[in-house]
Amino acid sequence: MAPPLFVVDVSGEFSERQVVILWRDEPQPPHAALDRLVEDTWTRLCEQKREKGTWLYNGRMLRYLRHRLENGKLIIEAGPTDYAAFMATNYLNPHRAEEFGWEAYSNPIGISATVIASDGWLLYGRRNEQVACMAGYAHTFGGTLERDEMLADGTFDAFAGLRRELDEELGLKEKDIERLICLGMIRDGLTRQPELIFDAYIRLTKSDIAARVRPGCADEEHAEILACRNSPDAVLPFIRDTHQIAPVLIGAIMQHGRYRFGPAWYGQANKYF
Numbered sequence: 019m020a021p022p023l024f025v026v027d028v029s030g031e032f033s034e035r036q037v038v039i040l041w042r043d044e045p046q047p048p049h050a051a052l053d054r055l056v057e058d059t060w061t062r063l064c065e066q067k068r069e070k071g072t073w074l075y076n077g078r079m080l081r082y083l084r085h086r087l088e089n090g091k092l093i094i095e096a097g098p099t100d101y102a103a104f105m106a107t108n109y110l111n112p113h114r115a116e117e118f119g120w121e122a123y124s125n126p127i128g129i130s131a132t133v134i135a136s137d138g139w140l141l142y143g144r145r146n147e148q149v150a151c152m153a154g155y156a157h158t159f160g161g162t163l164e165r166d167e168m169l170a171d172g173t174f175d176a177f178a179g180l181r182r183e184l185d186e187e188l189g190l191k192e193k194d195i196e197r198l199i200c201l202g203m204i205r206d207g208l209t210r211q212p213e214l215i216f217d218a219y220i221r222l223t224k225s226d227i228a229a230r231v232r233p234g235c236a237d238e239e240h241a242e243i244l245a246c247r248n249s250p251d252a253v254l255p256f257i258r259d260t261h262q263i264a265p266v267l268i269g270a271i272m273q274h275g276r277y278r279f280g281p282a283w284y285g286q287a288n289k290y291f
Contacts, residue, residue, distance in 0.1 A: 024269030130160025143240035
């Protein structure tokens with residue numbers, strides 16, 4: 019039986035004060051076979067990149083451990099993981115999760131947004147063919163939480179992390195962002211990577227954002243900007259007509275519709291999947 023396109027772990031509307039991410043020094047449990055898989059996979063990926071004259075960076079990320087809803091807050095506990103572990107487990111070997119157990123996988127916490135332009139468009143990006151993950155796919159804008167961004171009190175600010183990603187990918191500054199709202203946490207049905215999803219309302223138009231993408235540039239993460247009218251009758255045609263569309267994008271735009279167009283729309287649209 020094929021896995022669902024996406025899984026909704028938490029659904030709601032959460033402000034910056036209502037999303038709490040706590041550090042726990044709980045590394046992935048030792049597993050000799052899985053450790054070898056990570057080492058061998060990372061060595062192979064690095065060799066492939068070197069042959070093309072590029073390289074991979076093994077960034078430190080946050081591993082999802084558990085979550086709970088408490089007094090209107092989404093509280094997530096997270097521990098250490100890294101990019102090498104993610105590539106070797108969730109991304110490239112989800113089919114081996116039954117062998118090792120999902121709890122042994124990297125499960126890094128992603129953060130990404132539907133960008134909502136001031137002229138009524140929902141914006142997404144098509145990733146270029148050179149990126150390591152989801153190359154060529156239509157995707158939300160974002161990345162992952164980074165372990166080096168831990169605050170003095172042992173927490174992480176997912177909203178600040180998303181602002182960083184939007185600046186890196188689209189050049190969006192604080193003055194360009196009207197507001198951010200977290201719509202919960204979803205997972206790609208295949209890789210099971212948890213993703214905090216957001217609506218990012220900006221003060222710029224679709225044309226403003228499209229003009230910032232430089233197709234063909236080596237350091238450009240996106241090949242083009244994709245746009246869907248912020249209208250209940252536009253979402254399903256956009257999903258249907260967009261080739262190579264990431265499950266996270268589908269989950270994010272569906273959650274956007276759930277809270278902007280209403281539960282009746284969501285219930286009807288969800289039958290499409």
